[in-house]
Amino acid sequence: MLSRINNRIGVMGLLVPAALLLLPLYLYPLLEIVSRSLGDKGWSTGNYLELFQDPVMLRVLYQTFKFAFIISALCVILGYPVAYAMRIASDRTRRTITLLILLPLWTSTLVRAFAWIVILGRNGIVNATLTELGIIDEPLKLVYNTVGLYIGMVHIMLPFMVLPLYNSLSRIDLRLLSAAETLGARPISAFFWIVLPLSMPGVLAGLLLVFMSSVGMFVLPALLGGLSDITYTMLIEKQINELNNWGLAAAMSVFLLVVTGILTLFYGRILNIEASSGILGEVVRQVFQRGPIHLLIWRERILARLLASHGSRLANRMQSARLVPRHLLVKCWSWAVLACLVAPLLVLFLLAFSGQAFLHFPPRSYSIRWFANFFSRDDWVTPAITSLKVAILTAIGAILIGVPAAYAIVRGRFPGKGIATAILISPMIVPGLIFAISLYALYGRLNLLGTLGGLVLGHIILALPYVVVTVSAGLKSADASLEAAAMTMGAGPIRAFWIVTLPMLRPTIISAAFLAFLTSFDDVILALFLSGLSTKTLPVRMWEGIRYEIDPTIAAISAMLMLITIGLKFVAEWSARRGTKSNIPGFTAIQATDAGTR
Amino acid sequence: MTSADVVSQGIVLKERSGSQVNRTAQDESKSKSGCVQLSGLTKEYGGIRAVDDVSLEIAAGEFVTVLGPSGSGKTTVLMMIAGLAEPSAGAIAIGGRDITHLRPQHRNLGVVFQSYALFPHLTVTENIAFPLRMRRKNESDICRKVREILDLVRLPDLAQRVPGELSGGQQQRVALARALVFDPPVLLLDEPLSALDKKLRENMQFELRELHRNLGVTIINVTHDQSEALVMSDRVIIMRDGRIVQSGSPSELYEHPKSSFVADFLGTSNFVKGEVQKSRDSDESSLVTVGGLRCRVPQADQGLKGQARLMIRPERIVLNAVPTATQEHFVGRIAEIAYTGDLIRYRVALNDQDVIEVTLQNKPGHLPQGCIGSEVTVGWSLEDVHIFVESTTQ
Numbered sequence: 001m002l003s004r005i006n007n008r009i010g011v012m013g014l015l016v017p018a019a020l021l022l023l024p025l026y027l028y029p030l031l032e033i034v035s036r037s038l039g040d041k042g043w044s045t046g047n048y049l050e051l052f053q054d055p056v057m058l059r060v061l062y063q064t065f066k067f068a069f070i071i072s073a074l075c076v077i078l079g080y081p082v083a084y085a086m087r088i089a090s091d092r093t094r095r096t097i098t099l100l101i102l103l104p105l106w107t108s109t110l111v112r113a114f115a116w117i118v119i120l121g122r123n124g125i126v127n128a129t130l131t132e133l134g135i136i137d138e139p140l141k142l143v144y145n146t147v148g149l150y151i152g153m154v155h156i157m158l159p160f161m162v163l164p165l166y167n168s169l170s171r172i173d174l175r176l177l178s179a180a181e182t183l184g185a186r187p188i189s190a191f192f193w194i195v196l197p198l199s200m201p202g203v204l205a206g207l208l209l210v211f212m213s214s215v216g217m218f219v220l221p222a223l224l225g226g227l228s229d230i231t232y233t234m235l236i237e238k239q240i241n242e243l244n245n246w247g248l249a250a251a252m253s254v255f256l257l258v259v260t261g262i263l264t265l266f267y268g269r270i271l272n273i274e275a276s277s278g279i280l281g282e283v284v285r286q287v288f289q290r291g292p293i294h295l296l297i298w299r300e301r302i303l304a305r306l307l308a309s310h311g312s313r314l315a316n317r318m319q320s321a322r323l324v325p326r327h328l329l330v331k332c333w334s335w336a337v338l339a340c341l342v343a344p345l346l347v348l349f350l351l352a353f354s355g356q357a358f359l360h361f362p363p364r365s366y367s368i369r370w371f372a373n374f375f376s377r378d379d380w381v382t383p384a385i386t387s388l389k390v391a392i393l394t395a396i397g398a399i400l401i402g403v404p405a406a407y408a409i410v411r412g413r414f415p416g417k418g419i420a421t422a423i424l425i426s427p428m429i430v431p432g433l434i435f436a437i438s439l440y441a442l443y444g445r446l447n448l449l450g451t452l453g454g455l456v457l458g459h460i461i462l463a464l465p466y467v468v469v470t471v472s473a474g475l476k477s478a479d480a481s482l483e484a485a486a487m488t489m490g491a492g493p494i495r496a497f498w499i500v501t502l503p504m505l506r507p508t509i510i511s512a513a514f515l516a517f518l519t520s521f522d523d524v525i526l527a528l529f530l531s532g533l534s535t536k537t538l539p540v541r542m543w544e545g546i547r548y549e550i551d552p553t554i555a556a557i558s559a560m561l562m563l564i565t566i567g568l569k570f571v572a573e574w575s576a577r578r579g580t581k582s583n584i585p586g587f588t589a590i591q592a593t594d595a596g597t598r
Numbered sequence: 599m600t601s602a603d604v605v606s607q608g609i610v611l612k613e614r615s616g617s618q619v620n621r622t623a624q625d626e627s628k629s630k631s632g633c634v635q636l637s638g639l640t641k642e643y644g645g646i647r648a649v650d651d652v653s654l655e656i657a658a659g660e661f662v663t664v665l666g667p668s669g670s671g672k673t674t675v676l677m678m679i680a681g682l683a684e685p686s687a688g689a690i691a692i693g694g695r696d697i698t699h700l701r702p703q704h705r706n707l708g709v710v711f712q713s714y715a716l717f718p719h720l721t722v723t724e725n726i727a728f729p730l731r732m733r734r735k736n737e738s739d740i741c742r743k744v745r746e747i748l749d750l751v752r753l754p755d756l757a758q759r760v761p762g763e764l765s766g767g768q769q770q771r772v773a774l775a776r777a778l779v780f781d782p783p784v785l786l787l788d789e790p791l792s793a794l795d796k797k798l799r800e801n802m803q804f805e806l807r808e809l810h811r812n813l814g815v816t817i818i819n820v821t822h823d824q825s826e827a828l829v830m831s832d833r834v835i836i837m838r839d840g841r842i843v844q845s846g847s848p849s850e851l852y853e854h855p856k857s858s859f860v861a862d863f864l865g866t867s868n869f870v871k872g873e874v875q876k877s878r879d880s881d882e883s884s885l886v887t888v889g890g891l892r893c894r895v896p897q898a899d900q901g902l903k904g905q906a907r908l909m910i911r912p913e914r915i916v917l918n919a920v921p922t923a924t925q926e927h928f929v930g931r932i933a934e935i936a937y938t939g940d941l942i943r944y945r946v947a948l949n950d951q952d953v954i955e956v957t958l959q960n961k962p963g964h965l966p967q968g969c970i971g972s973e974v975t976v977g978w979s980l981e982d983v984h985i986f987v988e989s990t991t992q
């Protein structure tokens with residue numbers, strides 16, 4: 001019989017397939033980027049000097065950080081009331097809100113960008129309506145400029161703000177609010193004194209997550225932004241595709257990687273700040289929790305001075321009965337924000353059935369001609385089939401590699417486990433564009449560009465984190481002692497896994513496979529770089545379509561994509577729940593890290 | 599209101615005027631604003647009545663405890679008074695003013711929650727200053743009041759700590775200080791001592807009593823700890839299934855329970871089940887148990903008939919005493935002895951069916967010699983006996 005220790009180390013063997021994939025196709029290309037950034041021969045800091053001295057570069061860097069900061073701030077302002085409404089709502093309302101937040105999250109970035117173009121464009125719904133009502137003469141410029149960029153990015157990032165915020169709000173004891181009220185606090189004071197300071201870790205986590213993902217944004221600014229709204233990643237792409245300046249592009253990428261890495265570390269720490277007693281926890285407490293309290297105390301001191309006659313006012317207030325329903329403002333605000341989150345999807349869905357050649361909302365007549373158009377055009381159907389092929393192969397590959405890796409991580413005990421886990425998860429965090437260019441450089445030399453296999457391997461790397469996270473969660477909730485019991489009855493470890501653990505994990509694995517499928521099916525960035533003409537995927541075809549024509553066919557495709565993705569996510573979610581009884585927070589941990597790929 | 603209530607309030611008011619001669623004029627005005635009236639208060643949760651038609655009048659300065667088993671609606675009553683739950687029907691008035699629909703922040707009541715609900719991110723000082731800040735008091739007043747109240751609850755050294763760094767008893771005092779600092783006429787306490795250990799709980803009971811005497815504030819305390827209720831209150835209200843079953847002074851409730859529920863809930867009781875029958879030879883009725891025990895029924899309960907339960911407190915039973923005319927006595931065997939330190943509990947089997955408990959003080963010479971299995975006589979006097987007819991008892 002194998003000794004227990006040997007068994008635990010032997011489990012490391014299950015990481016071999018993942019290592020065979022990640023070492024040459026993920027870590028090596030990224031290291032190559034690092035080495036390229038230091039010059040082609042020898043070690044030189046020339047590229048970095050150029051990066052930090054070139055005024056254009058600095059301007060774009062500044063602009064990108066500014067965008068990311070404003071997007072984060074907008075997300076807090078819009079999202080906080082939603083998270084708060086979720087906290088105080090009944091279970092049923094909370095489920096509805098969660099669904100409304102997840103629906104857009106489950107819809108592909110391209111579809112959402114297209115929806116905003118249709119709504120905000122020159123002849124879009126907003127302008128058409130306002131013109132018809134006679135409010136404006138000239139159409140407003142709402143898209144292909146910074147406004148469009150903000151709207152699109154906030155739409156995408158909002159869920160990543162609301163979910164950590166809710167997570168931190170849900171830890172606040174609501175009885176504190178009752179106590180504050182009995183002590184004489186109006187709801188608004190109770191909020192500023194109690195809720196806001198206590199939810200500060202959530203605010204910070206949300207800000208970091210949104211900021212981190214926004215700094216690496218590429219697809220959205222390119223589609224919705226104006227000519228001058230160039231972001232850092234767009235500049236990297238330009239260095240490669242137009243200027244062929246790989247050294248500088250590499251240096252820029254390394255810089256972004258470092259920034260993202262640091263933010264990720266902070267994010268991880270801040271999420272469970274209450275438990276930590278380190279310097280960071282103290283800083284968060286002193287600056288972000290105590291700071292607002294001191295401000296409030298000063299405000300009260302000044303007001304007390306100014307309103308020496310407040311006694312009579314208080315007495316007047318005493319007379320007023322309950323007139324306004326509680327939290328009316330919060331609720332109105334939240335439902336308005338949620339409506340804005342979901343409305344674009346609904347609009348697009350309706351437009352897909354429009355009977356006209358131009359997009360008018362609501363459609364004057366309905367037909368399925370755009371669906372018919374899609375299926376009759378080879379330039380749409382061929383990429384769709386390619387996408388399906390790639391996504392199915394990705395799902396199979398990611399499961400075959402990811403399930404053993406997850407098993408090793410959860411059940412094994414070996415040196416370097418933390419690092420192995422971090423590497424497996426990291427493709428979620430590395431900005432999509434950087435991974436894409438690193439692989440692009442490698443495939444260029446290996447002649448893998450434009451091959452189906454090459455694209456699938458790339459997608460497997462992208463999908464692996466989702467599989468590992470989902471299956472790990474499933475494995476953790478599955479009872480390890482059952483496996484041990486099977487082994488005491490004479491089954492070897494492999495047989496024990498095969499006949500005991502695997503059947504228990506089946507729902508989780510199905511869920512993970514769907515997630516992997518969707519990761520591949522949604523991907524634009526990697527496919528843009530790696531797929532040639534022969535392996536053009538549907539997202540790439542849509543990317544071209546959205547950039548060069550506004551065609552109702554795209555609305556039809558979007559409608560189908562929405563149905564497919566939302567349907568699959570439901571199945572994935574449902575089957576994961578059956579497998580692991582995962583609750584919303586656990587689930588959002590998977591979803592939240594999804595932000596890096598936009 | 600029952601006549602018992604009137605009597606108990608009379609007693610309370612007499613005590614008050616005796617012990618609190620040195621009240622200031624401010625206290626006098628508070629004593630007017632501190633009376634609480636509940637009329638027909640009802641709360642339904644989806645068709646289930648958590649509180650059912652509760653009417654109650656509490657005099658200013660009274661210390662009232664609401665006692666009842668878990669789920670009897672005590673917290674719900676308190677939360678409705680505090681304004682944190684909206685009554686389905688009925689009205690609440692404080693100081694003669696109807697506040698049924700007033701928001702909690704305008705009711706000016708001190709509330710101490712079972713979990714204390716201290717703000718974890720504020721220091722002790724800031725927690726206590728919170729209600730004063732909400733009332734826009736000026737800074738020097740706030741400082742002075744906070745210092746005074748910290749002295750009152752004996753916590754002056756912990757002013758700069760946050761609640762997480764305090765012990766349970768200290769947190770309890772901070773919660774109390776925070777609820778008292780703005781001089782509310784009425785203080786609501788929801789099981790304030792339940793999280794404390796026994797020793798600390800007893801200390802706090804005395805401290806609360808003392809605070810109450812010094813401040814003259816009306817206190818409504820909720821608990822399911824009967825000894826706490828008896829020790830602290832001027833008046834005890836017993837609730838069951840959302841209704842008030844009896845209210846009165848602690849001694850009144852203990853000595854004269856109106857139902858076997860109250861008798862059982864307050865203190866320990868012996869119940870002997872049987873049927874009330876007329877004796878053949880005399881006019882007197884007695885309770886005959888299945889085991890064949892025949893117990894005399896006190897004069898007042900002679901009119902009762904049918905299935906009934908006889909109740910006698912264990913401490914009113916004497917062992918091996920000389921029989922007198924007023925005493926009942928039976929012969930039994932000691933079945934069990936439990937040693938609890940200050941008291942010794944005997945279980946005495948009078949026959950196969952009827953076993954009663956007797957408690958004696960742990961004093962030398964007081965205790966019967968002998969041990970389990972030895973024969974003893976058990977006696978009580980008739981005025982300590984209560985009869986509850988089954989059909990009217992719950």
Ligand SMILES: Nc1ncnc2c1ncn2[C@@H]1O[C@H](COP(=O)(O)OP(=O)(O)OP(=O)(O)O)[C@@H](O)[C@H]1O
Binds near residue numbers: 648666
């Ligand atoms: N928010 C609520 N929704 C539905 N039912 C409730 C709610 N709050 C209380 N109840 C019900 O009302 C009844 C009375 O509850 P309450 O909390 O007042 O009891 P309690 O006497 O304070 O009990 P305990 O001693 O356990 O604190 C219970 O049956 C409880 O289940």
Ligand SMILES: [Mg+2]
Binds near residue numbers: 672673674
């Ligand atoms: Mg309670």
